[in-house]
Amino acid sequence: MEQLLQQIEQLKQEMNAATGSDSDAAEQFRIKYLGTKGIIKGLMGEMKNIPNDQKKNFGQVMNDLKQLAEEKWESLKGAAADAGASAGVDFDWTLPGAPVNVGGRHPISIVRNQIVSIFKRLGFAVAEGPEIEDDWHNFTALNMPENHTARDMQDTFYILQNPDWVLRTHTSSVQARVMEKQKPPIRIICPGRVYRNETISARAHCFFHQVEGLYIDEHVSFADLKQTLYFFVQEMFGKDVKIRFRPSYFPFTEPSAEMDISCTVCGGKGCSLCKHTGWVEILGCGMVHPKMLDNFGIDSSKYTGFAFGMGMERICQLKYRVNDLRLYSQNDVRFLDQFTGGV
Ligand code: 2NL
Numbered sequence: 001m002e003q004l005l006q007q008i009e010q011l012k013q014e015m016n017a018a019t020g021s022d023s024d025a026a027e028q029f030r031i032k033y034l035g036t037k038g039i040i041k042g043l044m045g046e047m048k049n050i051p052n053d054q055k056k057n058f059g060q061v062m063n064d065l066k067q068l069a070e071e072k073w074e075s076l077k078g079a080a081a082d083a084g085a086s087a088g089v090d091f092d093w094t095l096p097g098a099p100v101n102v103g104g105r106h107p108i109s110i111v112r113n114q115i116v117s118i119f120k121r122l123g124f125a126v127a128e129g130p131e132i133e134d135d136w137h138n139f140t141a142l143n144m145p146e147n148h149t150a151r152d153m154q155d156t157f158y159i160l161q162n163p164d165w166v167l168r169t170h171t172s173s174v175q176a177r178v179m180e181k182q183k184p185p186i187r188i189i190c191p192g193r194v195y196r197n198e199t200i201s202a203r204a205h206c207f208f209h210q211v212e213g214l215y216i217d218e219h220v221s222f223a224d225l226k227q228t229l230y231f232f233v234q235e236m237f238g239k240d241v242k243i244r245f246r247p248s249y250f251p252f253t254e255p256s257a258e259m260d261i262s263c264t265v266c267g268g269k270g271c272s273l274c275k276h277t278g279w280v281e282i283l284g285c286g287m288v289h290p291k292m293l294d295n296f297g298i299d300s301s302k303y304t305g306f307a308f309g310m311g312m313e314r315i316c317q318l319k320y321r322v323n324d325l326r327l328y329s330q331n332d333v334r335f336l337d338q339f340t341g342g343v
Helices: 002-017 023-034 039-049 052-087 107-121 172-181 222-237 290-295 312-320 325-329 333-339
Strands: 132-134 165-167 186-195 207-217 243-250 253-262 279-288 304-311
Touching (some): 039 052, 107 222, 107 312, 107 333
16 A cells, blocks of 8 residues: 555656647547556556555545546646647637638629519510620611710710720610611610710719610500510519609600609608609610611511610619719728628
């Protein structure tokens, strides 16, 4: 017994002196002292040789020894974790991962996708075309006389290398390209970026995004135009939103109209957004000018059509209350972060 107690004292000193700052050292320590074939387990086996009146005392001594070993093991593990953290090694792979920032769609993309999906349900196909256009597709084919204001140097970006080339001022040029190749029935929408030479401010920019629509077939009437656009408004803004048409002028449509919706902010009662009229303008439209159909070899005595065009920024402003056009292209995450979750 005396000899055993001496051995235990020695072990305590040995354990206290144990050092190490990596997980290997901690594990070696555990195996040596606390393992199933370790020293402490071995000493416990001596219990059977201890005289009965000293068993209690020996048990106490062994408990102390075991507790000391466990404390020392914990402290070695702690030292290993600290050293690992500062050296960047021994990473704890069981920790939960850092969240991945998936981002979100741009508000203009959200609105474009919504518009496209609504018109797709009505049987409209999406058509796309080049942003650099020639004079014919952007102006002449669309019944725009040479002295028309839309051709004015102030509105149009001309390409220096070739005076016949422009940055398209509307996506009607895409529709012109479709009419060139395809015969009626034609039922398309053309979303895309267009360019105007304007001084940049909260209400004007040198580019914006447009969706134009075109439907040409036999017996297409203004009633079809109205019902199509009414369906679009109800899907986009809600069933209780009203529409109204005002006579207007576009060189490629006759008759032409502008369409308003009842104000989505005040519901038509009058507020600052609708300038206290209860109505906000959202698009221009009309029946395709017969001269345009003839330009593309489409028999205007047999076919009729309607067309419309709208600015996506305007739709987005009404849906999300964006009050400054510049926000769309500044890439400020404080703005963009507000649209995460859109599709
Ligand atoms: C607006 C008005 C409009 C059209 C676009 C069009 C295209 C062809 C034939 C006839 Cl190919 N019309 N487009 C018609 C009326 C209005 O846009 O305010 N856009 C932002």
